[in-house]
Amino acid sequence: MSRLQIIVASTRPGRVGLPVGQWVEAAAGKHGGFDEVDLTDLAELDLPLMDEPNHPRLARYTKDHTKEWAARVGAADAYVFVLAEYNHSYTAGVKNAVDYLHNEWQYKPAGLVSYGGVSAGLRAAQAFKPVLLSLKMVPIVEGVMIPFVGQSLDDERVFTPNETVQASADAMLDELGRWSGALSSLR
Template identity: 60%
Template sequence: MPKLHVIIASTRPGRIGLPVARWFTDWAVKHGGFEVNVVDLAELNLPLMDEPNHPRLRRYEHQHTKDWSATADAADAFVIVMPEYNHGYTAPLKNALDYLNNEWAYKPVGLVSYGGVSGGLRAVQGIKPILTSLKMVPLLEGLPISFAMRLLNDEGEIQADEAMENTATLMLDELLRWTGALAPLRGTTTA
């Protein structure tokens, strides 16, 4: 079964990204197409890029980079759960992407975004050129969530509606297709 890593791109205390990611992760597990793992950038806690060598060389000197490399390398696909800050993506997400190079190549990525009225779509459009420069394949199918705070119940969990669930399923189905299609380029199989 292919491995899907759900990356939580917000590191801010009190972030809504955590309940959004929990909801999406549960939905991805129910989908059944992937072995699902969560990567929380707040827990990863990477310093600003501190490697002396270009990431494409994979000559990492720091243990945090070696660990991050192994984590990203193990994935066949990604979903990034990302907020929109000032019409853009988060600095921790850009930093985490910049640490690595080859580990991202030929892997599909779905984007679950959240924010105000735009649902994070401006951040999504901003991150796509970066993802493609790393040879990732960002899906057309994404899940923008407008005013995500309104979806929190009293327990602090996301109460998704049918449209969100259907969109998440559509994205996961497409992610699974692309994961299989790109596997030969990665030199792997997904069976």
Template identity: 50%
Template sequence: MVQPRLQIIIGSTRPGRRGHAIASWFHAHALAHAGFAPELVDLAEIGLPLLDEPRPPQQGRYENEHTRRWSEIARAADAYVWVVPEYNHSYNAATKNALDYLAKEWVGKPVAFVGYGGVAAGARAVQALLPVVTSLGMVPAAHAVQMPSIRRSFTDDGTFEAAPGLQESATRVLDELRRLTVALSAAPGAVPLV
């Protein structure tokens, strides 16, 4: 069986963000897990402007090159992990914007989250994203990796060091995503991962 492609999407585009280091940690963990062929996708590098397509994404008739490029990237994945910060009791605008750009590319694919920020550990961001990804036809995992008080998790040079329990949480998420990915690829009408 071919290794399913897992995109670990860095949802924050803010200068000074912590999401890139957290996503890099999760990417390394996914490589060691060996259930996927993981790749990092950085929304800051993709550089999507505020949604500027004249037609609804459900039509799939994209006029802008940045949208076509984003569509190709997202379409290539079999599963997703969004690494999202919690801003003001919810998720950030760049994440919502990137999700809203596309429609058919998301349908029938499993998704999980790594949430971070403050005492809520990104839980409110993840909870707010669940109805969004569900309405886009994605299949959310039951578990998420949640990181409280992340400032203590960084060394002076900016390296992320996972707190106790985070490795196990990441493994649980990857195991569940793998099960979902295999099950969904075997569903009638799905393209198998062979």
């Protein structure tokens, strides 16, 4: 049984991340490489700014929200982070969510879906990779970059990818499945 967790990093009202995350969820379902797909919206999760007294590597969580987050992240075999780019980097909400935990992330692959204007969120994706590496995650090379993301949203805020973006998602999901299997012996 393999489980993919998709994490929508932006928490700002009116954000594009949720429609993009919903598209990734549907694409993963069609792809069929994972038995379960869990779409996690950090705005809905609403984690407070890190409020645990112990270092996350100790896994001595005292708050219910942390225990629930740890269980959800720990159950996943691979991740897709849907990243907005704010001021040439990733959002504070995703950094906070990642920093809550330590062991739960280790030896699992991570795909990055970034979006924005002309830069397609690439600076956020590049800035986020060292964070993932420090937690012993494996950020895969195949990712999805969506330039001018607003042009792919309809009036109901449904994201529809072009062929290149869809092909990138399929390649990313293929690699996530490969790496998830390869890293399973380390978990």
